[in-house]
Amino acid sequence: VFFLRKLLSSSPKEMEAIPGSLGLPVVGESFSFISAFSSPSGIFNFMKERQERYGKVFKSYVLGRFTVFMTGREASKILLTGKDGMVSLNLFYTGQQVLGPTSLLQTTGDAHKRLRRLIAEPLSVDGLKKYFNFISTLAVDTLEQWPAKKKVLVLEEASTFTLKVIGNMIMSLEPMGEEQEKFRSNFKTISSSFASLPFNLPGTAFYEGIKARDSMYEMLDSTIANRRSAESSHQDFLESLIMKHTKSGDGKGDDQENKLTDQQLKDNILTLLVAGHDTTTAALTWTMKFLAENPQVLEKLREEHRLILVKRSDGATLSWSEVNNMPYTNKVINETLRRATILPWYSRKAAQDFEIDGYQIKKGWSVNLDVVSIHHDPQVFPDPEKFDPTRFDAPLRPYSYLGFGNGPRMCPGINLAKLEICIFIHHLVTKYKWTPLEKDGSVQPTLVRMPKNKYPVFVESL
Numbered sequence: 001v002f003f004l005r006k007l008l009s010s011s012p013k014e015m016e017a018i019p020g021s022l023g024l025p026v027v028g029e030s031f032s033f034i035s036a037f038s039s040p041s042g043i044f045n046f047m048k049e050r051q052e053r054y055g056k057v058f059k060s061y062v063l064g065r066f067t068v069f070m071t072g073r074e075a076s077k078i079l080l081t082g083k084d085g086m087v088s089l090n091l092f093y094t095g096q097q098v099l100g101p102t103s104l105l106q107t108t109g110d111a112h113k114r115l116r117r118l119i120a121e122p123l124s125v126d127g128l129k130k131y132f133n134f135i136s137t138l139a140v141d142t143l144e145q146w147p148a149k150k151k152v153l154v155l156e157e158a159s160t161f162t163l164k165v166i167g168n169m170i171m172s173l174e175p176m177g178e179e180q181e182k183f184r185s186n187f188k189t190i191s192s193s194f195a196s197l198p199f200n201l202p203g204t205a206f207y208e209g210i211k212a213r214d215s216m217y218e219m220l221d222s223t224i225a226n227r228r229s230a231e232s233s234h235q236d237f238l239e240s241l242i243m244k245h246t247k248s249g250d251g252k253g254d255d256q257e258n259k260l261t262d263q264q265l266k267d268n269i270l271t272l273l274v275a276g277h278d279t280t281t282a283a284l285t286w287t288m289k290f291l292a293e294n295p296q297v298l299e300k301l302r303e304e305h306r307l308i309l310v311k312r313s314d315g316a317t318l319s320w321s322e323v324n325n326m327p328y329t330n331k332v333i334n335e336t337l338r339r340a341t342i343l344p345w346y347s348r349k350a351a352q353d354f355e356i357d358g359y360q361i362k363k364g365w366s367v368n369l370d371v372v373s374i375h376h377d378p379q380v381f382p383d384p385e386k387f388d389p390t391r392f393d394a395p396l397r398p399y400s401y402l403g404f405g406n407g408p409r410m411c412p413g414i415n416l417a418k419l420e421i422c423i424f425i426h427h428l429v430t431k432y433k434w435t436p437l438e439k440d441g442s443v444q445p446t447l448v449r450m451p452k453n454k455y456p457v458f459v460e461s462l
């Protein structure tokens, strides 16, 4: 009892002025938070209940942290685009250890800007062109297997697809074979350690995650060494970063600003994998789920994709310019990311004292932006539960839609994610129909919201 009292009394005294409850000793409000998180409406009810009681800013103690939750367009503007150095990203301890100190997610200010510039270049629309054929062929090959299966677990299939895409983009990994298997198994272990309990003991998820990370880094080390010694060149992400930023001779006269050390290279390749894989997997899975539940939307989407086929008489497959001209598909993606809100809250740490909605936030506090409530605000999105892509017909007010975030930390993988989804959806809706096999609407209580039942469907050719 003494220990529990001590723990509770160690709650920041300054937080007293913030309305809200810190819940039970030790666990705080974690149980109600997790149970809301894995319900079909996600953290929405947890947030709504407290927002009604305390207002748009309230405190809680969840998942081992004293946290201030905030919502609304004003809060998102301040937290996401706030003055330089006001907030930093707030990873879980295990995530920090696994990703390494030079990860984009752990840098701030000018160092963050510089790293982003280097990383964003190969992820630009132009930089992505060279991966187009690989992604399209892989989507066709993946879908061709589906009708022969009694039950397709969409989540698993989407996960395999997106991992093969990123493995190829980053280091030209072949979609099949031993290397791919090793990459996949290491990545899965790393992924499940990302927000695990912080005990680095044999057998724990954290320990296994660090081991898998080291094995992934060995793979990268040997690929980097091969690239440096070999004459042949590859058309991948690793090559472009090595060529531009680390391969430039003895360093004399080099532009240090544009160089990455091997550690930075590896930490950030892993960062892209971690940040880009589960999110795109979830987005693809939710897209299929919402389309199956909304046949009119599916029909309209099919129209857009059939027109592409009709317009073309040469029988060629999908082209780059066609993917860049799919207005309705883009609205479907936006609406999916609004309804599913794959990353339900964006976590920050106050890097200095500041004021928000009349409350004093102190340096070091953990502040979370509740994005689910922003995406379900009936003032901006009338009948918010309804899946309706036409909401995006007209431009929305700034900071009311945050599917890929906003400000200096806005998702640098937006083009890649959209490209993968557009290509996959094109081949899917023009050739197949699918029927959901279970109606369980719950989600996995992981950081990225995924359907719990992996979304099993039955697939037929059209």
Ligand code: HEM
Pocket (backbone or CB within 6 Å): 089, 104, 105, 116, 271, 272, 273, 275, 276, 277, 279, 280, 283, 337, 342, 343, 346, 347, 402, 403, 404, 405, 406, 408, 409, 410, 411, 412, 413, 414, 416, 417
């Ligand atoms: C549909 C798929 C995706 C969604 C919904 C998504 C969403 C987001 C969001 C909301 C953020 C900002 C989070 C915050 O402000 O705290 C973010 C950041 C980030 N995303 Fe994505 N993302 C997706 C795909 C990708 C892909 C494919 C990649 C890379 C290959 C990627 C790499 C990153 C990175 C590195 C950051 C951190 C940026 C920084 O801190 O400067 N994401 N993403």
